[in-house]
Every structure is written in C-alpha cells, then in structure tokens.
Amino acid sequence: MVVVLKPDTKEEQIENLKVWLSSMGISTHISRGVNHTIVGLVGDTSVVDMDLVRALDIVENVQRIQEPFKNANRKFHNADQVVDIAGVKIGGGNFQIIAGPCSVESEAQVCEIAERVKAAGAGLLRGGAFKPRTSPYAFQGLKGDGLKLLVEAKQLTGLPIVSEIMNAVHIPMFEESVDLVQVGARNMQNFELLKEVGKMSKPILLKRGLANTIDELLMSAEYIMASGNENVILCERGIRTFETRTRNTLDLSAVPVLKKLTHLPIVVDPSHAMGYAHLVKPMAMAATVAGADGLMIEVHNNPAKALCDGPQSLTPDQFDDVAKQVFQLRPFACKYDY
Amino acid sequence: MVVVLKPDTKEEQIENLKVWLSSMGISTHISRGVNHTIVGLVGDTSVVDMDLVRALDIVENVQRIQEPFKNANRKFHNADQVVDIAGVKIGGGNFQIIAGPCSVESEAQVCEIAERVKAAGAGLLRGGAFKPRTSPYAFQGLKGDGLKLLVEAKQLTGLPIVSEIMNAVHIPMFEESVDLVQVGARNMQNFELLKEVGKMSKPILLKRGLANTIDELLMSAEYIMASGNENVILCERGIRTFETRTRNTLDLSAVPVLKKLTHLPIVVDPSHAMGYAHLVKPMAMAATVAGADGLMIEVHNNPAKALCDGPQSLTPDQFDDVAKQVFQLRPFACKYDY
Amino acid sequence: MVVVLKPDTKEEQIENLKVWLSSMGISTHISRGVNHTIVGLVGDTSVVDMDLVRALDIVENVQRIQEPFKNANRKFHNADQVVDIAGVKIGGGNFQIIAGPCSVESEAQVCEIAERVKAAGAGLLRGGAFKPRTSPYAFQGLKGDGLKLLVEAKQLTGLPIVSEIMNAVHIPMFEESVDLVQVGARNMQNFELLKEVGKMSKPILLKRGLANTIDELLMSAEYIMASGNENVILCERGIRTFETRTRNTLDLSAVPVLKKLTHLPIVVDPSHAMGYAHLVKPMAMAATVAGADGLMIEVHNNPAKALCDGPQSLTPDQFDDVAKQVFQLRPFACKYDY
Amino acid sequence: MVVVLKPDTKEEQIENLKVWLSSMGISTHISRGVNHTIVGLVGDTSVVDMDLVRALDIVENVQRIQEPFKNANRKFHNADQVVDIAGVKIGGGNFQIIAGPCSVESEAQVCEIAERVKAAGAGLLRGGAFKPRTSPYAFQGLKGDGLKLLVEAKQLTGLPIVSEIMNAVHIPMFEESVDLVQVGARNMQNFELLKEVGKMSKPILLKRGLANTIDELLMSAEYIMASGNENVILCERGIRTFETRTRNTLDLSAVPVLKKLTHLPIVVDPSHAMGYAHLVKPMAMAATVAGADGLMIEVHNNPAKALCDGPQSLTPDQFDDVAKQVFQLRPFACKYDY
Known part of the structure; x- marks a missing residue:
C-alpha cells in the first residue's frame, strides 16, 4: 500500500501514523518528494482498512499495490x-x-x-x-x-x-x-x-x-x-x-x-x-x-x-x-x- | 397487474394463461383492443412473479398496478x-x-x-x-x-x-x-x-x-x-x-x-x-x-x-x-x- | 401505449386526456376494469412523451407497446x-x-x-x-x-x-x-x-x-x-x-x-x-x-x-x-x- | 501524479519512461522502496493521460495528486x-x-x-x-x-x-x-x-x-x-x-x-x-x-x-x-x- 501525504503534514503526524501502522504489524518506508511525502507500507497490508487510511486528515490519497486476498490469489x-x-x-x-x-x-x-x-x-x-x-x-x-x-x-x-x-x-x-x-x-x-x-x-x-x-x-x-x-x-x-x-x-x-x-x-x-x-x-x-x-x-x-x-x-x-x-x-x- | 399480450396470441394460449393464474387464486379481466389484448389480474397479485409473466412467449409487456407489499404499504x-x-x-x-x-x-x-x-x-x-x-x-x-x-x-x-x-x-x-x-x-x-x-x-x-x-x-x-x-x-x-x-x-x-x-x-x-x-x-x-x-x-x-x-x-x-x-x-x- | 388510470379518476379528466391525445393525432380505446380504467392509445405514439404522460395526476402507470423508433425498427x-x-x-x-x-x-x-x-x-x-x-x-x-x-x-x-x-x-x-x-x-x-x-x-x-x-x-x-x-x-x-x-x-x-x-x-x-x-x-x-x-x-x-x-x-x-x-x-x- | 512500477521493472524501462515524460515537460522523482519503485511526476501533469500511463506494461498503479483542472480549482x-x-x-x-x-x-x-x-x-x-x-x-x-x-x-x-x-x-x-x-x-x-x-x-x-x-x-x-x-x-x-x-x-x-x-x-x-x-x-x-x-x-x-x-x-x-x-x-x- 502506498500512502501519499498532504504537503503540510507535520513530522509528529507522520510519527503517529508510523506508530499506528506498526501496531498492526506494518512497517513503513518513507520517501520525501518535491511536494509530497510518500509512505510505503511493508508487511501484510490485508489487515489495513484502506477506506480508513484514505479518510485520515493528513492523507491526500492511498492505493493498494498488493491485492488483499491471498488464498484466492x-x-x-x-x-x-x-x-x-x-x-x-x-x-x-x-x-x-x-x-x-x-x-x-x-x-x-x-x-x-x-x-x-x-x-x-x-x-x-x-x-x-x-x-x-x-x-x-x-x-x-x-x-x-x-x-x-x-x-x-x-x-x-x-x-x-x-x-x-x-x-x-x-x-x-x-x-x-x-x-x-x-x-x-x-x-x-x-x-x-x-x-x-x-x-x-x-x-x-x-x-x-x-x-x-x-x-x-x-x-x-x-x-x-x-x-x-x-x-x-x-x-x-x-x-x-x-x-x-x-x-x-x-x-x-x-x-x-x-x-x-x-x-x-x-x-x-x-x-x-x-x-x-x-x-x-x-x-x-x-x-x-x-x-x-x-x-x-x-x-x-x-x-x-x-x-x-x-x-x-x-x-x-x-x-x-x-x-x-x-x-x-x-x-x-x-x-x-x- | 396488467398484462399486454402480443398481437398474434391465440385463444387457446389466453385460456392457458387464465387457468395458470387461476391456480394462484387470481381471476382475470380480458379487454380486446384494436391491436392488443390486455389482461387485468384481479386478486392478491403479490404472489405472482412479474419477471416470470413478462418472459412468457405470448406477453408483450406487463406492469404492476398494486404494489406487492401490504404490511408496509x-x-x-x-x-x-x-x-x-x-x-x-x-x-x-x-x-x-x-x-x-x-x-x-x-x-x-x-x-x-x-x-x-x-x-x-x-x-x-x-x-x-x-x-x-x-x-x-x-x-x-x-x-x-x-x-x-x-x-x-x-x-x-x-x-x-x-x-x-x-x-x-x-x-x-x-x-x-x-x-x-x-x-x-x-x-x-x-x-x-x-x-x-x-x-x-x-x-x-x-x-x-x-x-x-x-x-x-x-x-x-x-x-x-x-x-x-x-x-x-x-x-x-x-x-x-x-x-x-x-x-x-x-x-x-x-x-x-x-x-x-x-x-x-x-x-x-x-x-x-x-x-x-x-x-x-x-x-x-x-x-x-x-x-x-x-x-x-x-x-x-x-x-x-x-x-x-x-x-x-x-x-x-x-x-x-x-x-x-x-x-x-x-x-x-x-x-x-x- | 397503454395508460392505466388511478381508481378515482373522473369522467371529465378522462375526457380531457382524450382531447389532449387527440390533438397529437392519437385516438383512444377505453377499457373499464374492476379497479382501474385502461386507456389504449392508437396511432403514431412515437410523438407522445411517455414521461409526461406517466407524471399526470390521474395516471397510475404507463407502458409502451410499440417501440418509438420506426426507421431503425x-x-x-x-x-x-x-x-x-x-x-x-x-x-x-x-x-x-x-x-x-x-x-x-x-x-x-x-x-x-x-x-x-x-x-x-x-x-x-x-x-x-x-x-x-x-x-x-x-x-x-x-x-x-x-x-x-x-x-x-x-x-x-x-x-x-x-x-x-x-x-x-x-x-x-x-x-x-x-x-x-x-x-x-x-x-x-x-x-x-x-x-x-x-x-x-x-x-x-x-x-x-x-x-x-x-x-x-x-x-x-x-x-x-x-x-x-x-x-x-x-x-x-x-x-x-x-x-x-x-x-x-x-x-x-x-x-x-x-x-x-x-x-x-x-x-x-x-x-x-x-x-x-x-x-x-x-x-x-x-x-x-x-x-x-x-x-x-x-x-x-x-x-x-x-x-x-x-x-x-x-x-x-x-x-x-x-x-x-x-x-x-x-x-x-x-x-x-x- | 505518483506512478508505482511493477517489481521486475528494468532500469532501461525506467529510463524510457523518464524520457517520454520529459518530452511532455514533466520531470520525475524516483524513490526505490523495498518492493516497488515509485515515480513522482513533477510539473504540469494535467497534460498526462492517466489511463495511458496506467496501462503501460511496467506500471502497477497510478494516482493523481494534483487535480487536472486549474481554472476551475x-x-x-x-x-x-x-x-x-x-x-x-x-x-x-x-x-x-x-x-x-x-x-x-x-x-x-x-x-x-x-x-x-x-x-x-x-x-x-x-x-x-x-x-x-x-x-x-x-x-x-x-x-x-x-x-x-x-x-x-x-x-x-x-x-x-x-x-x-x-x-x-x-x-x-x-x-x-x-x-x-x-x-x-x-x-x-x-x-x-x-x-x-x-x-x-x-x-x-x-x-x-x-x-x-x-x-x-x-x-x-x-x-x-x-x-x-x-x-x-x-x-x-x-x-x-x-x-x-x-x-x-x-x-x-x-x-x-x-x-x-x-x-x-x-x-x-x-x-x-x-x-x-x-x-x-x-x-x-x-x-x-x-x-x-x-x-x-x-x-x-x-x-x-x-x-x-x-x-x-x-x-x-x-x-x-x-x-x-x-x-x-x-x-x-x-x-x-x-
């Protein structure tokens, strides 16, 4: 899952996001671009509710890379x-x-x-x-x-x-x-x-x-x-x-x-x-x-x-x-x- | 429910339709127009499957007049x-x-x-x-x-x-x-x-x-x-x-x-x-x-x-x-x- | 086109409807059922706006029998x-x-x-x-x-x-x-x-x-x-x-x-x-x-x-x-x- | 616009992508994550056809960050x-x-x-x-x-x-x-x-x-x-x-x-x-x-x-x-x- 953060997101908020994702067993890979910070989620992202992440105040957009189905994949x-x-x-x-x-x-x-x-x-x-x-x-x-x-x-x-x-x-x-x-x-x-x-x-x-x-x-x-x-x-x-x-x-x-x-x-x-x-x-x-x-x-x-x-x-x-x-x-x- | 029959429907087929509807407790009112015969269904038409009737060979079209819900009506x-x-x-x-x-x-x-x-x-x-x-x-x-x-x-x-x-x-x-x-x-x-x-x-x-x-x-x-x-x-x-x-x-x-x-x-x-x-x-x-x-x-x-x-x-x-x-x-x- | 009128429709309203349809060159065939009066429209109904008819106060429902396309039919x-x-x-x-x-x-x-x-x-x-x-x-x-x-x-x-x-x-x-x-x-x-x-x-x-x-x-x-x-x-x-x-x-x-x-x-x-x-x-x-x-x-x-x-x-x-x-x-x- | 590339994308293909985007006046910011490489597009991305990018062989997914409308924005x-x-x-x-x-x-x-x-x-x-x-x-x-x-x-x-x-x-x-x-x-x-x-x-x-x-x-x-x-x-x-x-x-x-x-x-x-x-x-x-x-x-x-x-x-x-x-x-x- 790739999460694009809004331009004005604060470091503290990014830290909060990492802690929250970590509590679900997800580690993160942060990439700071010219305008946006992008957070790559590593681990079993099938547990993450994409709608919930998308609706966070600091999130501009989110997209799945891995399909959330495994046995059927x-x-x-x-x-x-x-x-x-x-x-x-x-x-x-x-x-x-x-x-x-x-x-x-x-x-x-x-x-x-x-x-x-x-x-x-x-x-x-x-x-x-x-x-x-x-x-x-x-x-x-x-x-x-x-x-x-x-x-x-x-x-x-x-x-x-x-x-x-x-x-x-x-x-x-x-x-x-x-x-x-x-x-x-x-x-x-x-x-x-x-x-x-x-x-x-x-x-x-x-x-x-x-x-x-x-x-x-x-x-x-x-x-x-x-x-x-x-x-x-x-x-x-x-x-x-x-x-x-x-x-x-x-x-x-x-x-x-x-x-x-x-x-x-x-x-x-x-x-x-x-x-x-x-x-x-x-x-x-x-x-x-x-x-x-x-x-x-x-x-x-x-x-x-x-x-x-x-x-x-x-x-x-x-x-x-x-x-x-x-x-x-x-x-x-x-x-x-x- | 009003059933419009196709122009070439035979009397025998209309009779079959009446018998079939009658088996569900529905009586019929037949009206012969210039081109089409129209069958009005009288009784508790909530038991009649509209999709089934619509798909009959002799049926041109069908429409409900009474809503099929009663307690909620x-x-x-x-x-x-x-x-x-x-x-x-x-x-x-x-x-x-x-x-x-x-x-x-x-x-x-x-x-x-x-x-x-x-x-x-x-x-x-x-x-x-x-x-x-x-x-x-x-x-x-x-x-x-x-x-x-x-x-x-x-x-x-x-x-x-x-x-x-x-x-x-x-x-x-x-x-x-x-x-x-x-x-x-x-x-x-x-x-x-x-x-x-x-x-x-x-x-x-x-x-x-x-x-x-x-x-x-x-x-x-x-x-x-x-x-x-x-x-x-x-x-x-x-x-x-x-x-x-x-x-x-x-x-x-x-x-x-x-x-x-x-x-x-x-x-x-x-x-x-x-x-x-x-x-x-x-x-x-x-x-x-x-x-x-x-x-x-x-x-x-x-x-x-x-x-x-x-x-x-x-x-x-x-x-x-x-x-x-x-x-x-x-x-x-x-x-x-x- | 078949128009089903509401149960309480008055004769005068039916007459008005006939006059209005007649002004479009459409004649009518009236059939009085147990509960509903049904009006069959005869003529070139492709000129009739079905949505307009459906929304009339006295109309319960309406359905086309003839398709409104001719050259393509x-x-x-x-x-x-x-x-x-x-x-x-x-x-x-x-x-x-x-x-x-x-x-x-x-x-x-x-x-x-x-x-x-x-x-x-x-x-x-x-x-x-x-x-x-x-x-x-x-x-x-x-x-x-x-x-x-x-x-x-x-x-x-x-x-x-x-x-x-x-x-x-x-x-x-x-x-x-x-x-x-x-x-x-x-x-x-x-x-x-x-x-x-x-x-x-x-x-x-x-x-x-x-x-x-x-x-x-x-x-x-x-x-x-x-x-x-x-x-x-x-x-x-x-x-x-x-x-x-x-x-x-x-x-x-x-x-x-x-x-x-x-x-x-x-x-x-x-x-x-x-x-x-x-x-x-x-x-x-x-x-x-x-x-x-x-x-x-x-x-x-x-x-x-x-x-x-x-x-x-x-x-x-x-x-x-x-x-x-x-x-x-x-x-x-x-x-x-x- | 953020483009997520497939895991097996070759350097040469990434280079081709950059050249193509550059021909539209778009510069790129590449970020290599654990599994995926992410390409951030910088410039006026309203000229880029998102469907076209999404359908490229090497692209896993793509998302807009900037809306493609400007005067109305x-x-x-x-x-x-x-x-x-x-x-x-x-x-x-x-x-x-x-x-x-x-x-x-x-x-x-x-x-x-x-x-x-x-x-x-x-x-x-x-x-x-x-x-x-x-x-x-x-x-x-x-x-x-x-x-x-x-x-x-x-x-x-x-x-x-x-x-x-x-x-x-x-x-x-x-x-x-x-x-x-x-x-x-x-x-x-x-x-x-x-x-x-x-x-x-x-x-x-x-x-x-x-x-x-x-x-x-x-x-x-x-x-x-x-x-x-x-x-x-x-x-x-x-x-x-x-x-x-x-x-x-x-x-x-x-x-x-x-x-x-x-x-x-x-x-x-x-x-x-x-x-x-x-x-x-x-x-x-x-x-x-x-x-x-x-x-x-x-x-x-x-x-x-x-x-x-x-x-x-x-x-x-x-x-x-x-x-x-x-x-x-x-x-x-x-x-x-x-």
Whole structure:
C-alpha cells in the first residue's frame, strides 16, 4: 500500500501514523518528494482498512499495490485450481455445463430434465430447493423434499447435484445430499454464511452479487478459503446497471479479469443474467470462447403448461442446441497462460 | 397487474394463461383492443412473479398496478407508524438522532461518547459489536463483549442502544441487550435472517442495500412484518454508483418517495454514505429538512491518536455542531400529508 | 401505449386526456376494469412523451407497446441492412474488422499499421484525427492533417477509412475524405450533430453512449435515419458501471438484443470498453460468436518507444493473433433469424 | 501524479519512461522502496493521460495528486466566484432561484409565468426554446421565436433569462438575447460546443451529464474557462442509477464535494432529477440547506388543460410555497469556509 501525504503534514503526524501502522504489524518506508511525502507500507497490508487510511486528515490519497486476498490469489497459487465434484472436474482445462430447473417441482420434472441434460452433455444437475424470493408471499421452494428429489435424479443419472444454501442451519442436510453447494448472489456478502460453508467438506459455487466488484467477489472467496475450504468456484451472473432490456448486464469481461487474478475456476450463468431464454444461447457461446470453465443454464420441461416455457429457462430441445454449439466452440476457447 | 399480450396470441394460449393464474387464486379481466389484448389480474397479485409473466412467449409487456407489499404499504395503514424503542419514539412527528462509534472498542470509549452524544441531544446510542468486514482478516468486532459495553453505556446514560445483527444464532443475545436491532445493507436480502428477526420482540432498523431499489427495501421490510414484527424503521445509507468522490451516493429522494409509499419511519445515515467526515454535516442538514424521521451518525473520540479523527466519524465537538444545526432546522422540515 | 388510470379518476379528466391525445393525432380505446380504467392509445405514439404522460395526476402507470423508433425498427424492415462502405460490406452476413491507431500521428505510423492490419485481414482502417479529450490541455489530434494521412494510407492499401467527427462544420472535409463517419459515445445524444450527419452521403458508425440504454441508441439512429441517411452501423463500446477492473463494462448482450430490435448492423469495440490490451482478445472472440457484424480494434506500432505499447492498443503481432482467432470462430457465430 | 512500477521493472524501462515524460515537460522523482519503485511526476501533469500511463506494461498503479483542472480549482482561486447575470448575482453568498417553463409555448404562457415567479422571489427566468429530445419526432421547441418570447417576458418583468444552447451556430442569437447560456446534460462532453461558448461574453450554466463524475464536470468547466470565459455556474441535475422510482438520482452530496474543489457557484435542479412535481419541494429544501448557490425549478401554468399540471413542473401556486420554504431556510444553509 502506498500512502501519499498532504504537503503540510507535520513530522509528529507522520510519527503517529508510523506508530499506528506498526501496531498492526506494518512497517513503513518513507520517501520525501518535491511536494509530497510518500509512505510505503511493508508487511501484510490485508489487515489495513484502506477506506480508513484514505479518510485520515493528513492523507491526500492511498492505493493498494498488493491485492488483499491471498488464498484466492494466483500470485501465490500459479496452477489453475481443479475442483473435483463427486468425480466431475471443473477448472484447469476441465469444462462443464451445469444444467437443470430453476426450482425443483416434482420427481417427474427433475428426473426427466436430468436425463435430457445428461444426454446433451451436461456434467452436473442444478435445481433450487431453497429459493431466495424478493416477496415473502412467493413460493419458497420444496426445501428438504426438493433436495431428496435431486438425490433421486442423481441416482438415476449419475450427475452430481448443485443447489443453493441460504441458511447455515441447513449445512448438515447439504453435506449429506448436495455435491456442489451454491451461495447465491444475495448472500455473497453474508459473511457469517461464508465462514460456515468454509468449514464444509463439499466444494462451493460462489455467485457474484448484483452490485459487487470483482475484488469483493474474491474477498468473499477468501472468507471461504480462510475457513479451510479451498474448493471454490466463482460464478459471474450479471450485475445491476441502468439497462432494462436485459434483467442484468452480464459482465463477461469478468472471465479474463479473474483468470489473471485468481487460480479458481470461473463459471458463467447466462440464464439469470439475461432473464429471457432467447438471449441465453449467444451469451453461453460467448462465455465459452471467452474461456469460462463452465456454464450454468436453466432448463425447464413443461409439456402440460406450455405457458411456462417462456421465461429465462430453455426447453430441453433448446438446451440440446445450446450444448451442441458450446461443445463445438470449446476447442477454440481463449487460453490463458498466467 | 396488467398484462399486454402480443398481437398474434391465440385463444387457446389466453385460456392457458387464465387457468395458470387461476391456480394462484387470481381471476382475470380480458379487454380486446384494436391491436392488443390486455389482461387485468384481479386478486392478491403479490404472489405472482412479474419477471416470470413478462418472459412468457405470448406477453408483450406487463406492469404492476398494486404494489406487492401490504404490511408496509401506506395505502392500508394511513397513519404514520410510531416505533417505540425502550421509550424513545421515532416516526409520526418524533425525530431522533442515533449516534455513537462505528465499533465498540472499550468501556471508556463507548461511555465517553455516549455521554457526549446524549448531552448534544442524541436519543439513541449506536455501536458495532459484530462487524461485517469485506476481509476475513480485518477486525470483526468485540462481539458479545461489545454488547456488554453498550449495555453499560446505556445504564450510565439511559440511551437505548442500537447494534447490528449478522447471524440468527445471536438473536437471544440481542433480545436481551439491544433495544433496536439493525439489519445491515449487506444482509438486506438475507431473507432467512429477515424471517428470524421478524419473530423478535424488539424493533428492527433495516438498512437499504447498496444496489437495492426502494421497492426491494419495502419487500424486505415486508418479510420482517409478515413474520409478525410491525416495528420496522427503514434506513437510507447510500447506493452504489459510478461516482468516486463519495463512498456511495446518498439517495435523499428516498425520503419523500418512501413517505408516500409507506407509513414506516425513515432514518438517513450520512456517515456511511459519504465516507468523509466533512460531508456529514451538510447531508445531515439536508436529510432533516427533506423530512427524515431520524439520522444515524458516527461519532468517535480519540484524544490519544489524533490520527483516527479523519475518517467518516465526527469528533464529539463536530457532532455538537451538527446536532445543533439539525435541531435548529427540524421545525422547518418538509411535512407530508398522505 | 397503454395508460392505466388511478381508481378515482373522473369522467371529465378522462375526457380531457382524450382531447389532449387527440390533438397529437392519437385516438383512444377505453377499457373499464374492476379497479382501474385502461386507456389504449392508437396511432403514431412515437410523438407522445411517455414521461409526461406517466407524471399526470390521474395516471397510475404507463407502458409502451410499440417501440418509438420506426426507421431503425426490424418490424418494418425485416431483412438485415447491408451497409456498403466504399465497396466493403457490413451486415447481412458480411463481417469486418475495423482496425487502426487510436490517434493518427504520422505518415509512417498510419501507413505501417494500415499495411499490417490489411495483411491480417482487416477490412477497414480506423484512425482518430479529431480527438474528444476530457482535458482541454490534452492533445486534440492532428485534425485535417490527420485525415490527409488517413487518405494516404487508403491509397496505399485500398482500405476504406473510418474517423470520428465532432463538429458539423467539418462535414465537407469528412464527405471528401472519410468513408465511414463515426459519431462518438459522448456525442450520441448531440442531436444537432445527428441531424447533420443524417444529411451526409457517407454511412455513419454510431457509438453507444456510456450511460445510454439500447433504446436510446436506437432513437439516436432514428435521428440520423429520419434525416435521410439509412446507412447506420451501431457500435457497442462499454457502459459505465461501478466495476473498476475494466475501464467500462462491455455489454455484449446488446448484440442479441439489438439483432431482435433492429435490422442495422452491430459492431463491437472491445479496445475502448476494456482499456487494457490483454482483455481485448477474449472479448473480441466472444463478440464474434455472439453474432456481431464486425469488430473495432485499436492497433499501435511503436518500435522506438516500447513504452507506449502497453495500453488498450494491440501491437500488430498481437492483432495478427486476434484476427486469426476471430476469423477461425466466425463460421461458428450465432445466427439470428428474425 | 505518483506512478508505482511493477517489481521486475528494468532500469532501461525506467529510463524510457523518464524520457517520454520529459518530452511532455514533466520531470520525475524516483524513490526505490523495498518492493516497488515509485515515480513522482513533477510539473504540469494535467497534460498526462492517466489511463495511458496506467496501462503501460511496467506500471502497477497510478494516482493523481494534483487535480487536472486549474481554472476551475479552488486551490488557485480561493474566493468564491460571483457570477453577475445582467445584474443578478449568483455565488459568494448570493442565492437565486431560476424558474420558468420547460418549453416556451406562447407569449401569454411565458409572461404569466414570469410575473408569477418574480412575485414569488425568483431572480431569473428560465425557458426552453431549443429542446433536446430523445425522439426526432417530438416537438423540438419554438427555437428563435421562443427566444423572442423570453425577451418579451424579460422586458415585462426585468428578470434576466436563461435558455439552453445546443448548437454553436446559434451563438450570435444567444449573445443577443440570453443572459445565462445553458449547456445541457447531454452536451456536457460536447467539447466543440464547450470551446465555442467559452468565447461568449455571457455566463454559462453547465449541467452535469447523466453518467458523468464530478471530476468530469469540472474538466468540462475547464474547457469553457480555458477558452476565456470564467463565468461558469455548475448544475447538479441527477445521475443515472438503477433506481426507477425517480427519473434520476439527485446527487446532493455534489454540493459539498464541489464547494471544496472549486470556487464556482453550484445550482441544483430538482425538477429534472426527480421527474415528479411532488418530489421537487423536499429536494429544493434539502439542496438549499446543503449550501447550493441556487435552484432551478420548472413552473408551468395551464388553466385550460388541467391535465398537464401533473409532471415534473409545479403550478405557480405550488412554486409560491416552495419559494417561501426555501427563502425561510436560506439563513440556516450550511456555510463552507475553504
């Protein structure tokens, strides 16, 4: 961290600053320029609150040189992390499509979709059992029963299962049945939940929050990893902007940016980002060639109520087409050599 | 809710839509215009997922007419809600300043600040015991010990205390010691936590998330109220934008917008929104005349390390000045008559 | 346009509304529902200011059904627009890379780059002669002399040239020398300039503004087309968000969204959006498979000052690699059938 | 400007950097720390493109210490700028309300409003003659005839007039008739227009763009001032965010932030920011106590079509009330002492 002091800073104030930083285990390197004095911080500056330093009376400006994340930092872990999910690998050249319904509704539904997405090449089955809903009056998912249906679909197809956890009290249930535990966008900075899933034996899929920076995503991964769980997969799922033609704005550049900063695998979820089925295919294709380690795509079957095929979920037939395109593009995907 | 169908929608599809809506208890009123058929939804449309309907193949567009919040809706609760916090009232013409340190550090610190802010006219004492920190390596607060120090300060000064809860497992501890339980911006859509604090006997201070709309804030209040706790105070504390001269952008217009939509009291926190002490006073003054029911202001004492007076916290002397200005302006505040 | 009136609207007010709309040539279709009266607007609603209607006292809500753009609307122009730029075609299956330096600096520079990008497969040469700069003290481009150097490079290579216009007084100069006239992001809503370039004989490349929606981009295209110039190419170049790891956030979903709304070709500029050379390649690849009709990429040669190769511009060798990848992917690009 | 180099930077590269900077008249001060070498730039760094430096291969990070604006910088012009508009002063303790219709429609309209707002205490009359409209099909204003009507209203009331210019070719017309020339939000970075109005003899009201930072606003003021016109008034009118309950988000903190950075007067326009008349009063009051030097408020009279009183414009009676509240609060406004 480099701190630029204001021109009129007194020696006594600089001394105070050094003492305060020293109390956090940080030593300092002072450089006096023509107009400004610059203080270089040496040591583990991840403990230093940058906003606090920036707001000091004597500080003109401050900037980090070292990233405040360590476990998630490629600088200290050069090789790509390969995450093993019940035998299915993501990262380090291993690419997977995670597919399945938004919400688990019935055995027939989840099993039929599981078989269809497996046949199309998906490597993991997703399905929501506990659903974060903006309204307390909306359907909140089948909960424990939903997880049981997912397990049945897994037994049928062999596909490992992915589902979202919203409450640490459900951890034993998830440990037992879920292969890849998802932390949703709204809980990306639920630090208490991050600490707890960091103690799980299962890998974690961490989704980027709607208004969170890439650095904040990495700091949340750091929470999980600092609790002992190194198997974290990051997921870009769109950020909130002023544009209203899509539900969110998919920040695909997060893929190459993250590839440089971290060794963790990166998955892209075009379904939630877009909010409309017809936009999923081009964004899935784009994410693939941008070098994502996987995709997360919603698939829905609904022979009875044809009405509900409309939204962000693809039909199994549409998914077949997307998967075909994606696997065709995969050999041409951008490769990173960091 | 009004649903506009595409020009080429078939009768059979309209029938399917009616059946599907009917399964949710919603009846429909069909109106055939020159080009478009319009479906009016009658009943409790708060159960209908608007995004789902909008994405249906046959739907051109959809718009809500009724707000999806009920308990928090002024239409059904015309009179301002007055929240009683251990005898101190907020709302319905009652205005309070909530002041205190960002983090509780020591008995001396919190007690000295408590006495100073009380003398200046603050009605409640705030202090962080459990701290949400972006980095897992940063100081996470004194936790239970911090709450004990707040209780001591309360005994000394009589000021009810406000502190942030981050985990439902701490609810018994908060029930015992805290008078107004804060749910922070990062947990505004931690629906599991909202449901649990909705069962508490203490009032809740709900902060707006950094990227959450005013409607989402009201839906989160609705979660708390639907669980049985009607004593919710809303707090505007800045939203995330592209501007970097302030930590966040304080959306002061949230005050008049919320006054029309809800009967719940609205408090403004200029300290967190701005991130710099010198911007707190003008924004505190502006929030007061805009008709806020209260302010939340960080105050820090630090005679020994003069260094730390810089950040977003005011010194007690600076707070004296802000409080004086605010109380002077209070009689001229904008009044709402909804 | 569908206008939902408030429950207590009086007949007289509805009558006033009808008269006012009628004065704009709009007839109305009234539908009385259980709670709300709905007014359907029939006619050319593109003349109606939606914000004005929404803010009327008697209006609960309003929504457009017809898009307010006509010339730019695919509904009225089903076939893809093919824009011919001095013999080089973009759109309707024709894909081009536009490459060249950010600023034209010298004959040697622009000619060397022109030859290199041509060899790599670029179809057009870009180069800034008039530069929009945030600071009045920064280099503002070689202006007319820059255009002359571009013309020389064109004579040498045969590549048509693309350059940004900032002032309508330069139109004669651009008519004479430039093949594709660029309107930059900062001028996307400089309506006076749009009207004037709409009278030019040359095709226009219209860049999306940093904080402009896709609909606003189309309305600006509409300005140009309404003045008589149908040859408009749209360009996505990143929007402003809170993320700071990239200069802007490239909204790649604008490609499929625009493909549905308009028949105009869409080009993507990853160089300006990203701000860092190492992010250009993955985003160029992603844009290609997402179905963009072209790319706009900055290329810089600088044998003498190796220092300046760093920024958003690629070296000719890096561009060779990007172009190779892009052309390899082009056959697999997403196809749209609207 | 302080440039932090990457750890592995070679001496030769540092030498190249120094030569390059020297070619721009910048000398350097090198400081070698434990891990990083830091380069302090000495001289007029406003000519240096920070993005370009940041993107150099050898650069880890870069930060400005000096602001890149000079003429607009309070550091070099300590006393508040007082702008004299045909005898009416704004800034340096002089507060004015600028009021009038959005669009000039007729002599009766503009004269009646002018008399009403004058009676209520407004110091200047605003009125749109040339209107920037998103749609080419919408009413674009009465243009020159509109300016003539404003002049008539000025002759009647003595109120100086404010109107927006969109095209430099209209400068002679504006020089002749308008007292304060407005550059609108969409033209804030129309640098060609800024240069031209910088040569006018009349003061300029510069509105902040919808997605422009405070620093960019100051750089645009710098353009005007660098052309010779020191009489610039800045105007905050709301920025674009994700919130949809207001048309834009009024960034009131721009007032105290700008007060510290610049000596130029700051005016707030709550009408355009909010988009709804009922939100204008609280925001006008808040802006006043935050220390704005003036307000810009839309007022509309429409005895015949009561319908159009709804939108963002106040009726004369509503304006009377707002003005009364504002003048009552003015003595209590936040004072800045920089």
